[in-house]
Amino acid sequence: MNDATPKRFVSTEVEVEGRVEIxxxxxxxxxxxxxxxxxxxxQVGHSAxxxxxxxxVGGRAQYTADLARAGMLHVALRRAGVAKGRxxxxxxxxxxxxxxxxxxxxxxxxxxxxxxxxxxxxxxxxVTYAAQPIAAVCADTREAAEAAARAIIVEITPEPFVLTADxxxxxxxxxxxxxxxxxAFGTPRQRERGSAEAGLAAAEVTVSIHxxxxxxxxxxMEPHGAVAEWSNGQLTIWxxxxxxxxxxxxxxRAFGLPQSDVRVICEHxxxxxxxxxxxxxxxxxxxxxxxRLGAPVRCVLDRHGEQTDTGHRNSTxxxxxxxxxxxxxxxxxxxxxxxxxxxxxxxxxPTAFAHQMYRCPNVRTVERFAFTNVGAMDSFRAxxxxxxAVGIERAMxxxxxxxxxxxxxxxxxxxxxxxxxxxxxYSGNAxxxxxxxxxxxxxxxxxxxxxxxxxxxxxxxxxxxxRGVGLAAQVWSTGGGPPASAIVRISSDGSADVMVGxxxxxxxxxxxxxxxxxxxxxxDLARVRASIGDTAHTPYTNNSWGSITxxxxxxxxxxxxxxxxxxxxxxxxxxxxxxxxxxxxxxxRGPNPDGTGIATFGVQMCxxxxxxxxxVVRVVELVAVHDAGRIxxxxxxxxxxxxxxxxGLGYALFEERVLDAATGRTLNAGLHDYKVPTxxxxxAIAAWCVGGADVQANHVGARGLAEAPIIPTAxxxxxAVADAxxxxxxxxxxxxxxxxxxxxxxx
Amino acid sequence: MPAFTxxxxxxxxxxxxxxxxxxxxxxxxxxxxxxxxxxxGECGACTxxxxxxxxxxxxxxxxxxxxxSVTTIEGIxxxxxxxxxxxxxxxxxxxxxGYCTPGQVxxxxxxxxxxxxxxxxxxxxxxxxxxxxxxxxxxxAAALRELAANGTTPADSAQP
Numbered sequence: 001m002n003d004a005t006p007k008r009f010v011s012t013e014v015e016v017e018g019r020v021e022i023x024x025x026x027x028x029x030x031x032x033x034x035x036x037x038x039x040x041x042x043q044v045g046h047s048a049x050x051x052x053x054x055x056x057v058g059g060r061a062q063y064t065a066d067l068a069r070a071g072m073l074h075v076a077l078r079r080a081g082v083a084k085g086r087x088x089x090x091x092x093x094x095x096x097x098x099x100x101x102x103x104x105x106x107x108x109x110x111x112x113x114x115x116x117x118x119x120x121x122x123x124x125x126x127v128t129y130a131a132q133p134i135a136a137v138c139a140d141t142r143e144a145a146e147a148a149a150r151a152i153i154v155e156i157t158p159e160p161f162v163l164t165a166d167x168x169x170x171x172x173x174x175x176x177x178x179x180x181x182x183x184a185f186g187t188p189r190q191r192e193r194g195s196a197e198a199g200l201a202a203a204e205v206t207v208s209i210h211x212x213x214x215x216x217x218x219x220x221m222e223p224h225g226a227v228a229e230w231s232n233g234q235l236t237i238w239x240x241x242x243x244x245x246x247x248x249x250x251x252x253r254a255f256g257l258p259q260s261d262v263r264v265i266c267e268h269x270x271x272x273x274x275x276x277x278x279x280x281x282x283x284x285x286x287x288x289x290x291x292r293l294g295a296p297v298r299c300v301l302d303r304h305g306e307q308t309d310t311g312h313r314n315s316t317x318x319x320x321x322x323x324x325x326x327x328x329x330x331x332x333x334x335x336x337x338x339x340x341x342x343x344x345x346x347x348x349x350p351t352a353f354a355h356q357m358y359r360c361p362n363v364r365t366v367e368r369f370a371f372t373n374v375g376a377m378d379s380f381r382a383x384x385x386x387x388x389a390v391g392i393e394r395a396m397x398x399x400x401x402x403x404x405x406x407x408x409x410x411x412x413x414x415x416x417x418x419x420x421x422x423x424x425x426y427s428g429n430a431x432x433x434x435x436x437x438x439x440x441x442x443x444x445x446x447x448x449x450x451x452x453x454x455x456x457x458x459x460x461x462x463x464x465x466x467r468g469v470g471l472a473a474q475v476w477s478t479g480g481g482p483p484a485s486a487i488v489r490i491s492s493d494g495s496a497d498v499m500v501g502x503x504x505x506x507x508x509x510x511x512x513x514x515x516x517x518x519x520x521x522x523x524d525l526a527r528v529r530a531s532i533g534d535t536a537h538t539p540y541t542n543n544s545w546g547s548i549t550x551x552x553x554x555x556x557x558x559x560x561x562x563x564x565x566x567x568x569x570x571x572x573x574x575x576x577x578x579x580x581x582x583x584x585x586x587x588x589r590g591p592n593p594d595g596t597g598i599a600t601f602g603v604q605m606c607x608x609x610x611x612x613x614x615x616v617v618r619v620v621e622l623v624a625v626h627d628a629g630r631i632x633x634x635x636x637x638x639x640x641x642x643x644x645x646x647x648g649l650g651y652a653l654f655e656e657r658v659l660d661a662a663t664g665r666t667l668n669a670g671l672h673d674y675k676v677p678t679x680x681x682x683x684a685i686a687a688w689c690v691g692g693a694d695v696q697a698n699h700v701g702a703r704g705l706a707e708a709p710i711i712p713t714a715x716x717x718x719x720a721v722a723d724a725x726x727x728x729x730x731x732x733x734x735x736x737x738x739x740x741x742x743x744x745x746x747x
Numbered sequence: 748m749p750a751f752t753x754x755x756x757x758x759x760x761x762x763x764x765x766x767x768x769x770x771x772x773x774x775x776x777x778x779x780x781x782x783x784x785x786x787x788g789e790c791g792a793c794t795x796x797x798x799x800x801x802x803x804x805x806x807x808x809x810x811x812x813x814x815x816s817v818t819t820i821e822g823i824x825x826x827x828x829x830x831x832x833x834x835x836x837x838x839x840x841x842x843x844x845g846y847c848t849p850g851q852v853x854x855x856x857x858x859x860x861x862x863x864x865x866x867x868x869x870x871x872x873x874x875x876x877x878x879x880x881x882x883x884x885x886x887x888a889a890a891l892r893e894l895a896a897n898g899t900t901p902a903d904s905a906q907p
Contacts, residue, residue: 049837056845057833057852059780059820066779141774221784221792221846221880270784270846271880303785506844506881635840639886643843646882671789671878679874682884 012482012591025482026588032559034695035630043519044700047635051510051530052268061268064225064240069296072227073102075285076145077305078135080127082156083163083373083664084174087125087134089155095137098151100144102293105136105285115254115288117281120177120343127156128177128343129374130665131308133281138289138297146302161373161664165317165338168370176371177343184369185347191355192364193421199332199362203323206332207398211320212731213350213387214656216313218380219676222270224310225300226279228286234261235290239283240269242276243543244503248535250279251287266533272505273647274379275311277543307669311378312657314339316350318391322399323362328413330360335391338368344376353388353711355421356475356599358396358414373664379545381647382707385476386714390732393472393715397722407719408435408444411473419597427593427696428703430627431473431601437690438625442605444471448723451607455724464613467620468724471605472712478628478704479598479697480551484541484589488517488560490568492578495527498560501538502553507706508636509549513557515632516700520561539586547600547704550632552589554700559587589698598697600708602626604645606683608720612743615736617653617721624687626708629694630701641687641709648713650677656733749813753778754822762809769793769804772819780820780849791877794850794857795819801857801876820849823856831899832856835890843881851877855891864895 012025035041055061080087092104107123115122123134135152139145160174167173168182176182200206226239235257241247244264252259269276286299301310316339323332337350351365380386400407412435418425439445451467458466486500498517504510514528521528531537541553564585571578592598606622624645631637654675658667668674687709693701718729727742748766750759753776760775769786772778772795781804784792788806795804796818824830829837832855842848851874858865858873865873870891874884 050840050842052845053837053840053842054826054829054833056842056848057836058824058826058829059778059849059852060826061845062779063782063846065783066773068777068779143770219880221782221790221844221878223784268845270782271844273880303787303789506842508843639840639843639881639883642885643882646884647880670787671785672787676878676880677882677884678878679884679887680871682882682888685885 010591023482025591026485028559028588028590032562032699034699035693035701036695037693041519043515043525044632045630047633048511048515048525050508050636051514063222063268063270064227064238065222065300067227067238067298069227069229072296072298073138073140073289073293074142074145075289075297075299076137076142076149077133077281078149078152078154079305080132080134080156081130081665082127082158083130084161085127085156085158087127087154088157089153090135091153092135094153095148095151098139098144098148100140101137101148102140103138103289105288106134110288115284117284122281122284130663131305131375133309136285138293163340163372163374163659163661163664165340165368165370165372168340168372169368176373182371184341184371187368187370189347189349189367190365193355194362196332196334196362196364199323202331204326205399205402206321206323207395207402208319208321209395209398209728210730211318211391211394213316213390214732215315216380216651216655217307217657217674218273218275218311219307219671219674220271220273220275223301223303223306224276224280224282225298226283226286227296227298228290229296230290234263235287236263236265237283237287238265240276241266242272242503242505242545243278244533244535245501245540246277246543247279247283251283254284255287263536266503269503269505273381274383274545277379277545303671304669307674308666309375311376311380313380313383313386314341314345314348314377316387318350320391320395322395324399324403326403328403328405328410330358330414331362333358333360333363333392335365338370340370340372342372342374342376345378348379348383350384350387353385353475354392356419357392357416357473359416359420360414374659381644381710382476385711386651389472389474389711390715390718393712394718397470397719398728406445408439408471411435422597424595424597426597426599428629428691428694429601430691431603433690434601434603434625434627438603438605438623441686442623444605465609465611466724467607467609468720468722469605469607470716470719470723471603472715472719474602474708474711476547476600476708476711477598478547478551478600478708479592480548480704481592482589484552484556485539486553486556486560486587487539488557488564488585488587490521490564490583492581494523496521496523496564497529497531498557499531499538500541500553500557501532501535502541502549503533503544505544507549507640508633509553511636512550512554512632516554516557517561520558521565547707549704550702551698551704554632554702555698556587556589558700560585561587563587593696596696598703600626600628600703600705602708602712604712604716606716606720608717608724610721610724610739615739617734617739619649619683619717621684624685624709626689626705627691628689628705628708629691629697629703631689632702637689637705638687640706642685644707644709645685645687645713646677646682648710649681649717651732652714652717653733748809751812751814752816754818760809764810766809767805768795768807768809768812768817771809772804778819778821782846782849784846790847791854792847792850794853794877796853796857799857799860801854820852830856831894832859835894839886839890841883841886841890843883847877847879851879851887855887859894859899863898865891870895
């Protein structure tokens with residue numbers, strides 16, 4: 001090293017799910033020219049079929065629970081069943097006597113290890129939520145493990161507990177999990193730009209609304225699970241995870257191992273949606289038993305455990321006040337929001353949306369987060385923004401009504417071309433086009449009038465159905481960023497492997513990675529194989545969260561392919577036979593542009609039909625237009641759009657975890673009583689992307705897409721129900737009994 | 748347990764009276780394509796065909812299929828020669844995470860065998876017993892509409 005050696009590593013700012021983090025960046029060894037809108041691309045931007053589809057439709061894709069290692073043992077967990085208290089008796093004698101039982105773990109066995117999963121010490125006798133695991137059984141079969149777990153005799157001295165933010169933050173409230181207060185994450189957390197006082201003074205019209213949003217469950221089809229196997233002092237974990245390297249680090253730390261002695265493999269996983277980012281009870285338990293027993297061990301949660309102890313989208317109570325001039329120009333956005341977090345999690349604040357969505361000089365938000373006695377919340381597809389959009393977008397419609405303005409026109413008048421939160425330009429922003437194209441396809445203005453006329457006729461005819469239309473918009477940071485690295489290896493026949501340490505939740509990243517390599521090398525897609533999801537064979541990239549995977553990983557992959565191709569071309573030019581030679585290229589993700597916001601935008605419009613006798617809401621049609629920069633694979637993007645919309649529809653209409661106030665237990669922990677959308681609930685959906693290559697964001701031109709589409713769906717549906725019934729819905733989900741209640745109170 | 752036909756072959760598995768068909772398939776027959784997701788008949792991820800009818804394997808006892816014919820996802824097609832439903836699912840990107848997909852495919856196979864040219868309404872009714880958390884329903888609908896229009900003879904699956 002001397003002074004002339006260029007710097008390899010610098011620090012940079014990266015936004016992940018609304019948070020700004022400082023990251024170490026490896027500066028790319030060479031600059032890569034962006035693929036601009038006119039770049040003649042033959043693979044990227046085209047709909048290649050999803051790489052793993054044949055395996056998935058054939059039942060041959062192997063998930064964690066499908067793995068059968070020779071001599072593998074099975075685990076069942078025993079949960080507290082009491083929201084708060086202290087374990088005074090834990091008698092495992094009867095459980096040990098169950099045929100096939102090999103080992104039992106309680107707090108006494110692992111005290112020294114100091115393991116925690118989520119916010120609780122593993123098997124902690126201080127119980128802080130009803131689903132908290134307090135013991136685990138390992139047996140020859142799942143059946144024996146479950147029988148033995150039930151046979152453990154548990155006595156818990158119950159203590160007072162809290163479930164709502166209001167109760168938790170009241171004077172003299174029971175302490176949910178330790179310390180002297182339930183106030184969490186810097187509560188109250190206040191942010192203000194401009195002056196709320198000035199905004200109110202400038203307002204000619206104000207509206208103030210109150211909304212509540214439900215606790216929602218990820219309910220991935222594949223429960224959390226891990227298989228652990230020790231060999232020669234090294235540990236291999238198979239786990240369905242959004243972060244193979246994070247699980248590796250978690251496990252290495254827990255067991256005092258060098259990270260290189262832990263290998264984490266995730267070939268396929270059955271959904272994550274934000275809840276599978278870390279090692280959990282299942283991981284540590286499988287690894288501990290495997291170590292103690294010298295055998296491979298599988299720990300997969302049952303459905304009840306999956307629905308109660310793997311995170312959730314926290315509920316919120318929001319008060320939103322908007323002030324505007326008579327022409328609709330916003331002068332004030334003022335939000336207070338309370339959120340019960342369970343025993344841990346992180347502050348996915350519901351008010352970031354209020355700062356980012358509209359151009360408004362005066363924005364004040366106050367958030368109160370409270371620890372409560374339920375399992376910890378966890379990130380869930382666009383955390384915070386989904387909840388926050390409900391309050392702001394409902395308030396925008398209330399304001400439009402008061403002003404006598406079309407809700408679409410009100411939004412257009414307050415459109416934020418620049419990032420209003422941090423006063424900087426966006427790398428690209430086609431939200432105006434999103435409004436235009438959605439309105440054209442939906443025929444917004446004419447349809448609004450037609451539906452209103454039909455509603456008047458329906459009233460006159462004493463029809464039992466009413467139709468309405470609604471819309472909502474969305475912003476969500478999706479720049480991704482470093483660190484992400486990739487290796488591309490070209491074999492002598494010109495075929496290539498790409499190795500990248502990401503993982504596929506079902507978004508299709510394998511396919512996108514292959515498309516980029518095939519594009520650079522100019523070879524058929526079939527000549528490119530992607531290796532992902534294995535810490536032993538891939539260079540590091542971050543978790544698949546915050547819609548960062550596409551904009552983070554693909555530039556690194558592209559650079560690695562360019563590097564490998566240059567070597568391959570040079571070698572070929574020598575005229576010498578290539579033999580078994582391979583040409584290995586490295587790529588890394590460079591820093592994001594300074595002073596630039598990078599976000600995905602979108603607008604959704606829908607029509608609903610409400611049966612006013614039953615209160616049932618049916619979404620008839622939904623139009624969605626989003627801008628996520630270049631779309632690398634339109635078919636896979638379509639699947640992400642529809643998937644987000646359908647999850648948003650569930651959040652709007654059905655999904656609400658219900659806690660028993662008397663016990664703190666979840667009353668609807670199954671897939672029957674916690675209803676997610678079914679085939680029959682899905683409306684006609686027209687969804688597409690506009691915008692195209694974003695060369696300011698990164699040299700591939702793509703931003704993240706996976707989370708954004710869920711954000712506007714619920715408020716659009718809520719606004720359509722308000723339009724249909726002439727009521728002011730103040731809570732999600734829009735269940736029949738809530739709808740009937742609003743109709744009753746409007747009478 | 749008494750013999751039954753599994754994917755065309757007469758089979759007997761060492762199951763006990765209280766074992767479910769799902770456990771018999773996954774743990775004893777070595778066929779993990781049929782998925783365990785709720786274990787209580789709520790989601791459809793374990794859908795198999797019993798004498799051609801779509802059946803939740805997690806709430807069916809293995810003993811109940813004695814003398815009957817069970818078809819699982821492993822029994823309807825191969826990589827080289829996928830079932831037309833499987834080929835249509837691939838063409839229309841009807842699997843995201845893929846965990847519910849084998850059950851969806853089996854439900855679709857059963858629907859098309861009973862109703863070769865289903866209406867949209869029949870597709871909706873026939874597929875509503877299978878949950879997909881990723882939200883692939885519109886893609887599944889597109890695949891089934893195409894099959895409803897074109898039929899499901901093996902030649903249909905020969906398209907790329």
